[in-house]
Amino acid sequence: MSDWVDACAIDDIEEEDLIRFDHGGRTFAIYRSADDAFFCTDGLCTHEQVHLADGLVMDHIIECPKHNGQFDYRTGKALRAPVCEDLATHPVKVENGRVLVRIG
Amino acid sequence: MKPTKRDYSLLGRDAAAAVERGLASAAWYHTDVPRKTMKELMQRRDGPAMRDTAIWLGAMAVLAAGVIWLWPSAWAIPPLLAYGVLYGSASDSRWHECGHGTAFKTRWMNDVVYHIASFMIMRNPVEWRWSHARHHTDTIIVGRDPEIVAMRPPDLARILLNLFGIVDAWVAMKAMVLNVLGILTEEEKSFIPESEQPKVIRVARVWLAIYAATVALALLLGSILPLMLVGLPRLYGAWHHVMTGVLQHAGLAENVLDHRLNSRTVYMNPISRFIYWNMNYHVEHHMFPMVPYHALPQLHELIRHDLPAADTGIWQAYRAAWPALKRQLRHEDWFIKRELPATAKPYRPEFYGDVEPVMGAAA
Ligand code: FES
Numbered sequence: 001m002s003d004w005v006d007a008c009a010i011d012d013i014e015e016e017d018l019i020r021f022d023h024g025g026r027t028f029a030i031y032r033s034a035d036d037a038f039f040c041t042d043g044l045c046t047h048e049q050v051h052l053a054d055g056l057v058m059d060h061i062i063e064c065p066k067h068n069g070q071f072d073y074r075t076g077k078a079l080r081a082p083v084c085e086d087l088a089t090h091p092v093k094v095e096n097g098r099v100l101v102r103i104g
Numbered sequence: 105m106k107p108t109k110r111d112y113s114l115l116g117r118d119a120a121a122a123v124e125r126g127l128a129s130a131a132w133y134h135t136d137v138p139r140k141t142m143k144e145l146m147q148r149r150d151g152p153a154m155r156d157t158a159i160w161l162g163a164m165a166v167l168a169a170g171v172i173w174l175w176p177s178a179w180a181i182p183p184l185l186a187y188g189v190l191y192g193s194a195s196d197s198r199w200h201e202c203g204h205g206t207a208f209k210t211r212w213m214n215d216v217v218y219h220i221a222s223f224m225i226m227r228n229p230v231e232w233r234w235s236h237a238r239h240h241t242d243t244i245i246v247g248r249d250p251e252i253v254a255m256r257p258p259d260l261a262r263i264l265l266n267l268f269g270i271v272d273a274w275v276a277m278k279a280m281v282l283n284v285l286g287i288l289t290e291e292e293k294s295f296i297p298e299s300e301q302p303k304v305i306r307v308a309r310v311w312l313a314i315y316a317a318t319v320a321l322a323l324l325l326g327s328i329l330p331l332m333l334v335g336l337p338r339l340y341g342a343w344h345h346v347m348t349g350v351l352q353h354a355g356l357a358e359n360v361l362d363h364r365l366n367s368r369t370v371y372m373n374p375i376s377r378f379i380y381w382n383m384n385y386h387v388e389h390h391m392f393p394m395v396p397y398h399a400l401p402q403l404h405e406l407i408r409h410d411l412p413a414a415d416t417g418i419w420q421a422y423r424a425a426w427p428a429l430k431r432q433l434r435h436e437d438w439f440i441k442r443e444l445p446a447t448a449k450p451y452r453p454e455f456y457g458d459v460e461p462v463m464g465a466a467a
Contacts, residue, residue, distance in 0.1 A: 017143070048241060056146045056394055058209075065394050067237040068205045071308050080205060082237045084297055 004093070004100040010087065011039070018062060018073075020053035023103060028090065029053055030099060031073045033060060038092045039073050042099045046085035058066075105140035109436060110173040110246050110358075112255050119247030122359070127245045133362040133452065134391055142392070145399045145406075148209035153201075153399040156378070157217055160198070164190045168333055175329050184332065188341025189379060192269060195224035196345035197381035197397075203233055206396040207381075220331050223311060225345075226276035226338050228283065230303040234296045241394055244358050244366040249294065254354035256436035258429045263350060283308035344379055347370070351421050352386045355428030355440045362451055363390040365442060369414040370405065370421045387411050410449060412442035 007021045013032040020043055021028045027043035028050045045052055045064040054065040062073045069083030076087035091102040111118040122128050137145075166189035174180035201207040202218035204268050222229035235250040242248035254263065265271050282289070283305050288296070296304060314334070321330040328336075348370075357365040367387045372380065383389060385400035388407065395403050408414070415421035444450065 004318060047237075054142075056143065058148065063205075063394065065392075067240055070406070080211070081233050081300070084299055 004102050007040070007074070007099045007101045010094060010097050010099055010103055013038075016057045018057055019057070020051060021101070021103075028101065028103075029052065029062065029073070030092070030101065031057060031062065033057075038094055038099050040090040040092045041071070041076055042075050042088045042090075045069060045083065046087055047083045107172050110256055112246055112252060114247065114294050116247055118422075122242070122245050122248045125359075127242070127359055127361070129241050130361050132243075132391075133364070135449075137392075137406060141406065142395075145392070145403050146394045146396075147226055147399075148206065148396060149398070150209045150213065151394075153190040153207040153213070156381070156456075157198075159378075160190060160194055161220075172329065172334065173373065175327075175332075181326050183341070187333070188337040190341070191224050191337035192339065192341025193344035194379045195221040196349065197383055199227060199229075199232070200227050200236070200289050200383065201381050203229075203236055204393055206394065222307075223314070224338065226273055226280075227412075228279070228304055228307055230300055230307055231279075231292060231296055233358070234300070235251075236257055238295050240390065243363065243390055244353050244356070244415065246358055250291070252353070253350055254355070254429060254432075256358070257353070259435045260429065267343045267346050269339040273338050280308045280311055284312050322332065342374070347418065348380045348384065351415075351418070351425060352383070355425045355432065357439050357441065363387050364411055364448075365451065366424075368421065368442075369411065370418060371416050372418060376418065409445065409447040412444055412448075416427060 005023055007023070007028075007030055008019060010032070013019050013030060014069045015032055015036065018029050018031040021040075022043075022053070023083070029041050029043045031039040031041070041062070043050070043051055043053065045066065047064065047069050048066060050064060050066040052062055052064055052071075056063045056065075057073070060072050060074050061070050061079065063070050063080075064083065069078070069084050070080035071078055071083065071087045073087075073091070076089040078084055078086050079081050088102065093100050093102075113119065164187055167183040167190070170183040171180050171187060174183065198207070198217055198221035202214045202221060205211070205214050207217065208214045220228055222232065239249050239251040244252060246252075262271050279289075279292075286305055288304060292304070293301070318330045318334045322328055335397055347462055349368050353366055353368065356368060360366055362386055367390050369387045370384045372384045377384060382397040382400045385404045388395070388403045388411075390399050391407075392403060404414075415424065424440065428438075429437055
């Protein structure tokens with residue numbers, strides 16, 4: 001059973017940026033792309049469990065702040081060592097200016 | 105081997121102790137920088153690194169042509185020495201920055217320069233990506249960091265020999281031969297994921313082929329010149345990267361979680377900064393490894409209020425570091441505790457690990 005969770009307002013995230021979102025003892029990262037689409041992944045890097053929220057968004061890539069590993073935040077795919085393991089992604093929708101995330 | 109109080113091996117006693125004491129993969133101190141500013145500093149660009157790479161490789165081509173033209177007269181020595189530094193020292197910083205993926209914006213450009221530089225500096229590009237990741241996770245944590253140059257007590261003979269690349273190149277060649285045979289040491293296996301290990305072996309085999317071709321050409325020509333341009337510059341041109349690299353952490357604290365205590369920023373002349381690609385801003389680099397080399401001077405200006413005063417030059421930095429290394433020969437627990445300015449956030453005891461600094465005259 002999974003529910004849509006109200007994570008933040010769309011304006012809480014700048015374009016080409018991300019924020020950290022904690023819910024139910026877990027941590028997530030919510031992204032806003034340059035073309036104004038929203039995405040959500042697990043919040044911790046799969047290499048050494050560092051928060052991705054301090055990282056850098058470039059195009060559709062999130063770069064981890066610790067060792068510059070990279071993921072495609074739309075698919076969670078690991079793109080650059082030292083990350084090897086993909087990142088889990090979660091569905092997102094926008095309603096009334098709010099970003100909702102479905103957490104499984 | 106002489107027993108020491110510290111065990112720097114990655115599978116030894118202190119490796120386990122660091123994990124137990126929470127020093128492994130820990131949270132480190134960071135100076136506060138507003139997210140917006142940090143985002144600007146982290147921005148990637150191709151321009152600066154394209155310019156610097158064109159100068160670097162262009163200068164090497166011109167110098168190599170000069171050497172070939174002047175060889176074997178003594179006039180070949182000056183261009184040879186300059187070529188050596190670009191090969192055996194500038195490659196260290198290019199390897200480093202491109203390994204982080206921050207030098208260029210375009211990924212393939214980072215990767216191409218990373219592979220060229222790795223070959224010159226004789227660091228297997230796959231293996232060293234992992235070892236350097238560990239150096240950033242566990243900077244100067246005994247038993248965790250595979251890149252500690254000045255262990256305690258410091259092996260000064262090794263450092264001096266490495267001014268001419270002797271130990272490093274020997275170790276690299278031995279590792280290359282093992283890797284060519286399909287063998288990885290237990291230490292290598294401890295930080296290179298299994299899925300990446302075949303790549304280590306593949307690169308080693310390509311390198312061996314290049315060296316074999318160079319030796320064959322030297323035999324064919326009956327001249328050492330090919331080897332003076334490929335391979336040997338890692339020896340006679342290494343001095344600059346060792347001179348700058350030793351200053352990064354030597355004589356400073358171990359087992360702490362604050363880069364202000366274990367890293368050193370040194371102001372350097374523009375030529376050394378070109379060769380070293382601004383890694384003289386070393387505290388800044390460790391605190392924020394996502395900031396590209398060309399933005400480090402700006403980052404330094406922004407956070408210097410929170411850092412120990414930078415050393416004002418290479419010579420001045422050695423005047424503090426060298427006596428500290430000599431002192432550690434006798435008192436290996438001693439280290440330089442870098443004083444913070446009044447504007448800085450004080451060191452927090454939880455970032456010290458369990459080693460309290462012993463203050464002394466050389467600090
Ligand atoms: S922790 Fe993310 S790349 Fe290492």
